[in-house]
Structure formats: structure tokens, C-alpha cells
Amino acid sequence: MTAALPQAYFNPPRRLPFVLPTPPQGKKLISLAINESPYGCSRKAWVAAEARFGNPNRYPDPSSADLRRAIGKQFALDPERIVCGNGSEELLDVVARMFVRAGDEIIMSQSGFFQFAVVAARLGAELKRAPENDYITDVDGLLALLGPKTKLVFLAVPNNPTGTLLPVDDVIRLHENLPPEIVLVLDLAYGEYMEKVDLDRLMRYGGAKPNVVITRTFSKAYGLAALRVGWALAPDWMTPGLNLLRGVGNINAIAQAAAAAAVEDQVFVDRVVAETTAERSFLARHFTRLGLHFVPGYGNFLLTRFPDEKRKSAAKFIDLAMREEGIWLRPVGEPGFANWSRIGLGSRAENDLLVRLLEEYLK
Known part of the structure; x- marks a missing residue:
């Protein structure tokens, strides 16, 4: 299958794929559309960012040395094997540019992260999608698609937008059956929720x-989505090439300082994960009570299907939620999810409000 994106990605678009909406007058925007954390960030990260903001006339360290050392110390990793990026999305693109040329192949799961498809399209690569079992990646399906032109296999664990988790044993089995010249990219953007x-x-x-x-990434459990900080752990032989291909000064100095402090505050991260898990269970109970089908999973969202594409559709509820309460939701753009919404987990007050709207809408 040839890498394919909506036509808007190839013609000059009239508007961006999505923009921050304006809530109704008197309402504050409640963002449940793009998997942000509602819990803010570590106080340590806040203080570090404020301190670095006092010297904005100085360029950031292009090597992100302090940040790489902080990550390495926290997770017992060699900082020289860590490459930092403007969000993990930049790093996905950098890895692909290192190994893939036009006409090469990239393999992914059917409902894998949309950015994988974007990367393939940018490079003119052939994108192949493997069927899934109950929204979970099928290892044998991925392996069946391998060919002489395959350069990369992209795999998100847990997956986005489904939230499903491929067991570690299956990830290992996938890797053990890959030829050594094929690179496996494990996107663990939601790894903290495992x-x-x-x-x-x-x-x-x-x-x-x-x-x-x-x-x-630091965008999810760490609550630093606005600062756009990601990192990759790569083999020794690969890091010089990745650093050459990434942007110079790709992470601003304030973001570097905040992330370096944030990674040291794992108590905060643990609290966010615990709160998120509780809210996921809360919404799951109410969705079950209301008869809404959802995909049980990990992460800070629930992929949810609405009952009727005409009368009780996802699109109509998304419009209602914004119009009535300023709740921002989005439809799922991946193939096969025409009447679904990936609903982010907010605070308890935000989730309560969402449930009340759903009760009115579905009855």
C-alpha cells in the first residue's frame, strides 16, 4: 500500500488540520482532545523554567547536556546514547530520515500512531499496515509484511489512539524475528502509564x-506539553547520525531546564499516573453504565465509539460538548474509526461534567 494522507497534506491547506477552538462566552476551554495532562507540572520544573527565563538573551545548549545527564542519572543510562528532540515527534522523523529513502518501506500496525504515516509520506516511503486483533498489534501480521525494501518498523507501546498494550514478550518476539538491518522504533510516549x-x-x-x-516524551505524565521535549535512547553507532540530522538548538533553554528538573521528580510523576489511572477507571465505569463501547487500555485517554452514526453520533456530541460547556473533543482520523472519539482524561470535575453531558445526550 502506498503511503497515503488526506489530500490537504499535499495541497496548500486553507487551515491547519485542527486549531484551538474558542469556547462559548463565559466558559473556560476544557481540553480533552489531544491527550494533555490536567495536573500541571512538577513545582521543581516550574522553578527551573522561571530561573532560566531570567537569561533569555543566551542561546540554549545545542547538545542538551544537562538534560541528557539528568535523564541518564534517573534511568541509569549512558547520556551519550541519549538524543533530545523538539518532542518525540521530531525524533521519529529524524530516525526515519536516517534510514529511509523514497521507495523504501515502513511497517506499522493498522491503527498505529498517525505520525508514523505522516513520516512515511514526507519521505515518499511505501507504508504497509498490518491487521490487528481486537485493536492490539498482531506481531505475525507485522512480520508477514517484511520485504527486501523494509527499513523501519514503527510500534507504539501503549498504542495511540487505541490505548492497547502489546505485551513485552510479544515486542521481544517481534524484534527477534527482524533481520538485523531493519530498525525497530519503539514509541513509548505513554510508557509511564504501563x-x-x-x-x-x-x-x-x-x-x-x-x-x-x-x-x-515529557508531554504526557510530566505535564510539559507546551515546552515540547522528547528524547530517544539509541545505539552508540547511531547517535552521531541522529544528532547530525536533528535541528541545531532544537530544544529551547527554558524547556531544557524544566525537563531536567522534572525528570528528577518521579514522586510527582507517580502521583499523576495514579490520578490518571483512577480517572480512567471512573470514566470506564460510567461509559459501561451508559452503554458506550470503548477500548480498555493504558494511557490518559479512552477510545470511545458512539452508538449511531446518524442520531447519536460522535460528531454531534463533539459539537454539543463545545457548544454547551466548552469541552474540546475530536473525532478519530485513523481508518476504521468513523464514529469514534479519543476522549482524554481530565480532572474529576471535568470528567463529571463530561459524564453529565453524555447522560443527557444518550438518553
Whole structure:
């Protein structure tokens, strides 16, 4: 299958794919559309950002040395193997540009992260999608698509937009069956929401292999989405090329300082994950009570299907939620999810309000 994106990505668009909406007068925007954390960031990160903002006339460190050292110290990793990016999305693009040329192939799961498809289209690569089992990546399906032109396999664990989690044993089986010249990119943007033992095991396994790149982000559990900070753990032989391909000064100085402080405050991250897990269970209980189908998963969202594409559609509820309460939701753009919304987890007050709207809408 040829890499394909909506036509707007190839013609000059009249507007961006999405813009921040304006809530009704007197209402504050409640953002449940793009998987942001409602819990802010660590106080330590806030203080560090304020301190660095006092010297804005100085360029940031182009190597992000302090940030890489902080990440390395926290997770017992060699800082020289860490590459930092303007969000993990930049790093996905950088890895692909290092290995993929027009006509090469990139493999992903059917409902994998949309950015994987964007990367393939930018490079003129052939994109192949493997079917899934109950919205979970099918390892055998991925392996069946491998060919002589395959250069990358993209895999998000947990997945976005489904939230489903491929067990670590299956990730390992996938890698063990890849030819050594194919690079496996593990996108762990939602890794903090996994069980810690599984995340640690995945990091140790991937970090020991010469053809695995792991990407992480500060945008979710750390609450630094506005600052756009991501990082990758890559093999020694790969990091010089990745650093050459990434942007020079790609992370601003304030973001570097905030992220370096944030990674040291794992107590804050643990609290955010606990609160998020509780809110996911809260919404899951109410969605079940209301008869809404959703995909049980990990992450800070629930992929939710609405009952009727005409009378009780996702699109109509999305419009209602913004019009009535300023709640921002979005439809799912991935193939096969025409009447779905990926509903982010807000605070308890925000989730209560969402549930009340759903009750009125669905009855």
C-alpha cells in the first residue's frame, strides 16, 4: 500500500488540520482532545523554567547536556546514547530520515500512531499496515509484511489512539524475528502509564540491541506539553547520525531546564499516573453504565465509539460538548474509526461534567 494522507497534506491547506477552538462566552476551554495532562507540572520544573527565563538573551545548549545527564542519572543510562528532540515527534522523523529513502518501506500496525504515516509520506516511503486483533498489534501480521525494501518498523507501546498494550514478550518476539538491518522504533510516549516492571524490562531489552530506538516524551505524565521535549535512547553507532540530522538548538533553554528538573521528580510523576489511572477507571465505569463501547487500555485517554452514526453520533456530541460547556473533543482520523472519539482524561470535575453531558445526550 502506498503511503497515503488526506489530500490537504499535499495541497496548500486553507487551515491547519485542527486549531484551538474558542469556547462559548463565559466558559473556560476544557481540553480533552489531544491527550494533555490536567495536573500541571512538577513545582521543581516550574522553578527551573522561571530561573532560566531570567537569561533569555543566551542561546540554549545545542547538545542538551544537562538534560541528557539528568535523564541518564534517573534511568541509569549512558547520556551519550541519549538524543533530545523538539518532542518525540521530531525524533521519529529524524530516525526515519536516517534510514529511509523514497521507495523504501515502513511497517506499522493498522491503527498505529498517525505520525508514523505522516513520516512515511514526507519521505515518499511505501507504508504497509498490518491487521490487528481486537485493536492490539498482531506481531505475525507485522512480520508477514517484511520485504527486501523494509527499513523501519514503527510500534507504539501503549498504542495511540487505541490505548492497547502489546505485551513485552510479544515486542521481544517481534524484534527477534527482524533481520538485523531493519530498525525497530519503539514509541513509548505513554510508557509511564504501563506497569513499571514492564516499562523497565522494555527499556533494558531495547537499550541492549543494536537496531532498536526507543522514544520518550515529557508531554504526557510530566505535564510539559507546551515546552515540547522528547528524547530517544539509541545505539552508540547511531547517535552521531541522529544528532547530525536533528535541528541545531532544537530544544529551547527554558524547556531544557524544566525537563531536567522534572525528570528528577518521579514522586510527582507517580502521583499523576495514579490520578490518571483512577480517572480512567471512573470514566470506564460510567461509559459501561451508559452503554458506550470503548477500548480498555493504558494511557490518559479512552477510545470511545458512539452508538449511531446518524442520531447519536460522535460528531454531534463533539459539537454539543463545545457548544454547551466548552469541552474540546475530536473525532478519530485513523481508518476504521468513523464514529469514534479519543476522549482524554481530565480532572474529576471535568470528567463529571463530561459524564453529565453524555447522560443527557444518550438518553
